[in-house]
């Protein structure tokens with residue numbers, strides 16, 4: 390959960406790092422990427438017209454005003470789901486790849502045909518999940534499917550992390566999830582109210598110069614994708630001050646809380 | 647965490663829910679990944695115990711045959727504490743009267759009955775007198791169809 394938010398923020402963050410980025414909304418049923426990027430009013434053509442060759446790709450692409458390195462190819466009509474094939478997706482992605490350093494595909498939820506179409510067009514994948522049993526189980530299904538489709542590498546982003554609950558062991562820990570899913574960790578995004586505010590405005594957090602914790606996490610993910618080594622800090626283990634150090638010590642010696 | 651939760655935790659009455667989440671997930675994923683139908687799995691367990699019992703007397707009460715998963719590899723793990731070896735193997739299909747009198751069919755080997763110990767813990771617990779099939783020994787192929795008749799895995 391958090392796929393579209395990640396796609397929007399990662400797109401902007403990569404663009405800020407000087408990469409040319411195309412983001413493709415492959416969630417034809419529940420398109421949202423345009424809204425999260427604040428581009429919903431500037432859509433003229435969609436992937437549908439591009440595939441039908443009734444318009445050129447550059448006519449359909451919507452450039453982001455502040456970050457012109459980023460362009461969105463909007464999802465077409467939800468009925469596209471009925472006829473779209475994996476080959477169609479590969480065609481579109483191929484066109485986008487010719488003109489961009491990165492093509493980010495926002496996949497639909499689930500493991501149905503819509504997801505398989507999106508996966509068929511992907512070389513590698515980022516799986517994003519929250520540290521909850523049902524979400525991790527679903528993620529495991531998706532990872533199994535990606536393996537059969539030969540999409541690799543697959544990396545993991547853990548979203549909506551609540552450091553306090555994790556520290557209290559009232560939530561699956563970061564290690565629990567990475568152990569269980571056996572994937573390398575690409576990023577940790579905290580639960581952050583600013584995500585909702587930024588969605589309201591259609592301005593991804595990564596546009597800001599001093600981003601909130603989640604915004605910084607998305608920026609770090611982008612830098613790691615570009616090969617920079619930025620240490621991953623487990624927020625549930627990070628504590629400051631004397632009181633916190635005392636609590637930590639107590640936690641370690643008693644193993645109680 | 648409420649004060650009551652905290653007290654319960656302090657008195658060791660209650661596991662933190664994060665730990666429970668991990669254990670429940672590991673168990674359910676082992677089954678999801680192997681794609682084995684529970685009925686067939688149960689029958690396989692019974693047949694494994696039958697075979698082993700022909701050669702050794704095992705402690706039925708503490709036997710454990712289950713699916714484990716680590717690093718995305720699912721393994722069938724059997725922890726069967728041995729009481730004593732038999733001088734001669736019993737003939738195939740012979741009725742087995744184990745100490746408690748209960749046949750292997752009555753074993754409490756339900757997936758729910760287990761607590762999700764991992765391979766290392768199992769190995770440590772049964773290190774002295776156990777028949778232990780480790781992950782390398784028996785990778786479970788997920789080839790059975792849910793609709794297969796039970797005869798599908800008979801020798």
Ligand SMILES: Nc1ncnc2c1ncn2[C@@H]1O[C@H](COP(=O)(O)OP(=O)(O)O)[C@@H](O)[C@H]1O
Pocket residue numbers: 390391392393394395421498548549550578579580581582584585588603
């Ligand atoms: N780190 C976060 N903190 C708070 N809210 C979040 C976070 N990530 C996602 N959300 C919220 O969760 C909801 C679903 O996010 P979205 O990115 O649309 O998920 P998906 O595309 O996987 O369905 C949105 O309302 C979003 O604002």
Ligand SMILES: [Mg+2]
Pocket residue numbers: 392393394416421
């Ligand atoms: Mg979405």
